[in-house]
Amino acid sequence: MAGSRRDKLGSIFSRLTGLLRSGAIKEEDRPIWYDVVKAFPPQPRPPPKQNIPNILYPEDFVRVHFYNTYTDPGATKLADKKTKSVQQRFVDQYLDLHEKKSVPPDSLFEETVRILKEGGVRLITHEEKQAEKSQMKDRDSERESKVNVRQPERLQAGDPFIANATVVSSRPSVKPQTKAKPEVSSVNIDSLFDGSR
Amino acid sequence: MAGISPWAVKTVHKGTVSSRRLFVIFAHKRFLEFRAQNVVRLSSAPDGNDRLHIAPVTQNKPTAKAVTISKAMRAYMEQARAYDDKMKSEVADFEIGKRHLANIMGEDPDSFTQEDVDRAIEYLLPSGLYDKKARPVMKDPYEIFPKKKAAQFGLDGRPYHWMYFTILPNYYSALYEITWKLEALKDLEDQMRAENRQDEMEGQSFNTASSEWVSLQALKTKMVENIKEKEYKHFVTLMERLASHPLSAREKDFIMEWRVLLQSEELQSAVPEVEVEEGGRMCATASGTRKSSNAIVKVYMPGSGKFNINGKDLTYFSQNLYRETLLLPLVVSGLLGKVDAEVDVELGGPTGQAGAIRLGLSRALLAFVEEDVKEKMRLTGLLTKDPRKRERKKPGQQGARRKFTWKKR
């Protein structure tokens, strides 16, 4: 093909137009696509966007609040279209209550939890889970201490007092966070429901 | 008109090509049909393009329809014309050369065949070159010059093959075919499992024991494409995947297109004919070689274990080792003392002669044994020729490998 093999200057259309104008390619030898591209020129490229917004929905805040308070209720079966996951039921219930405006915004979360628990859903908070874990650990270490008494360090680790202390220190900010969260999320949700995305 | 020959036909086998050799045949056939029905004329138009005028013969009014030939096609036609001309002159030279040769040898030039040519060349230009390919030859030019590819695109410049742009269309379309065959088998398997018909799948797998995949060289020749080692490996991997599918026996014909039978299979099939002599005795003849010895062995059934080697019995060989060597086939086949053998052996020493007899005897015995015994003999190695030969002495050395004694001072 006639012409230079530069591929970064102009567009293929502008380059071929130049070749036609200079006579390097005869008018009747022009490729098939030339008329088509001339009739349907590519749309000009929009300028690059500097800031790409994050996509957030009101329910996101509900979910965050839910996950901060409660442990993961388990895997979801995506192929099963009929049953809703616990999280989804929670979110639907929350938004439903919010829509009805029958419950004050501050107690929306507690109210949703109450309704779900009445419906037979078992929700476990992070604290409960930790406590359960440490109990299990205690039981295990007790069993171990009976089997092998010559392990002073393990005995120490299995001491209920020490175990409790480590639990508290590993999640020190759990309690204050859960208390502060409802206010934050309720504010955000309201502003989002007002119509600004 | 000679210029636009087989490749000028556009309608041939678009997108369905499996091998280019086939293509040439089809294209030429179609072209002949086409030429019978149409008047084809090539002319130069004022714009510089060649135009091909095609008009049906049967029509009264000659309404010629001009087809503009693409640049690529025009270039190809020129190349093909040049190739044809070259081959034509080469063939003419060959014919004259053959007549000269016949005259030199004092034979009739008209009935001088290719075998005669080969013999004459070997006599007139004796060559001691080790590689046979390096020795002088005189052959038909079409066997010597590489084959020219037929055009892969039509008059309008559109390639026939839908994978033309991949450079290796035949290779890649084979991969494509394998993929879809495998997909079909997988679907079938799913269906059978869903219908709980697993037991029907037993024994539906392809048996790979008696054959192996075609070599890279064979694949290249088959595809008429320059396939690299890496691509060959890819091909074999994909083929293995197809062949190892539990239902692969359904694609047996397709798989066997790309496999060759193992040599042992061929050997086993080469069973000598059984002749019946006067008195109702059966006999079979086979030959064997080892080192420089040749042996022709004639086995008689039934017999009493008598041997006749160049007029002597087993004492022809003075050492027990050689006697044992040639008795091995009889021991393995369980026919020791049940057959007689008449052996004609020449050249070489005792090792070579004993080996040659062993091979010839094994081959002859194939006529009288069952299939499982044949397999046993093959596994013992009785049917495999020992390819080792005496290595030549090298100049500057005492022997094949041994060097002269060398003292520094």
Added chain:
Amino acid sequence: MAASIRRAVLKACSVPANVSILCREHQLTCSVRSLSASQRWMSRVSPICHQQDSMPEPTPLPVADTREATLNATLQHEDYFGVKDLANLRDLFNARVHLGHNSGLRHPSMSPYIFGSRQGCDMIDLDQTLPLLCQALNVTGHVVYRGGMLLFLSRQTQVLPWVERLAREVGEYSHCRPWRTGTFTNASSLFGTLPIYPELCIFLGTQDTVFETHRGVIEASKLLIPTVGVVDTNCDAEPITYPVPGNDDSPAALHFYMGLFRSVVLRAKARRKADGVE
């Protein structure tokens, strides 16, 4: 590398996108599904792939006596092959065309086509994709109508046989195999004849590997061959003549594009026959 494969798995196996599903729930159930299973599943259920195509009658062309005049008249027509009714926004969404890559992989040239970032994953603005897709289809139709050769390219192994089958069935060309450098730029020596080039290259993905642009994009640009390309958020849209921002990994999306191209090529060929411009 493992992370990128995992992302691809997640992307390929995602359920019809419901943006409210959190990735956290998502990963738990999706990652167990194997690629090949989902691929084979796709081949059977994809409705677009096997749909019956009926072309709407276009407004009649002005009477033209020569081939040239007919060709020119079709170019005056806004939508001669009826591509506008081939796809709508809902179809694009259902085919997961909006799903982009991780924001960290974003190519600067793609930023104007991105709607937003959801959970660290870019979402493509389908409002922009739809008209670009329609234009690309229209151009494809016109090139086929004029007897041009199409070359379908893709390096996505999951849909490779499907792309090749598409090309074969519509009577066009495909190149989904490793690209030998110089296939266009050094064609005369690689093919051993005067080079033949397609009139339009259709890239169903413009990436060769996860990190490299397909070499064919550059070679087509050098040899003045126009390109239609599905560009994901990690691709360079700059060298593509008609970029179509969209997901180039999910089989669902790719089968969707293939269905569209199949329809438009068949329509253009039918028109070509009917109008007598062969």
